Amino acid sequence: GAVVSQHPSRVICKSGTSVKIECRSLDFQATTMFWYRQFPKQSLMLMATSNEGSKATYEQGVEKDKFLINHASLTLSTLTVTSAHPEDSSFYICSAREPGQGNEQYFGPGTRLTVT
């Protein structure tokens, strides 16, 4: 199956700083990528849908000015958590949709963000 990577896998940052997370589709071009957040012992919650060359669509309750998403190419989407706070500590997971018959989504391994 298709491969999606994320970088970094783990990051620790100080409160008030910004952190960028990269999501790459390694062997296919993804016009659409998705960003999820998962708190401990909870399910994945969709944060936003990222479309190449256009603005991201955010889910209700997700602050677009805090979680900046850029999808500048068909293989790369980035999520920047601006002015991070301890409550932003979470597991961030991206997925990429492979165009085609099934439009299947493939998930990255996730990024563990800890804000101190």
Next chain:
Amino acid sequence: DAKTTQPPSMDCAEGRAANLPCNHSTISGNEYVYWYRQIHSQGPQYIIHGLKNNETNEMASLIITEDRKSSTLILPHATLRDTAVYYCIVRVTGTASKLTFGTGTRLQVTL
């Protein structure tokens, strides 16, 4: 997308078949049943999907009832590495639909 209901947890002995049920009584005619799993601290992994016929691949089998209101994911010979949270998701494929994750079933495979 239709809502799904899964038991919160299940246990299975290693080497035995794991049968994970999912209820999707409000499924529409053009909605597929998808199964993903998430091993601890990893991203979800696609397992299988189907519309109305039973499906089998190298990982699992998917049995969908004739009325499509429920389905069962079968792992024929569970191993310790199959311990994970299994998510049953109903969605329309071939469109820009989103994957909405419920709470899933936490499968614990034991020796």
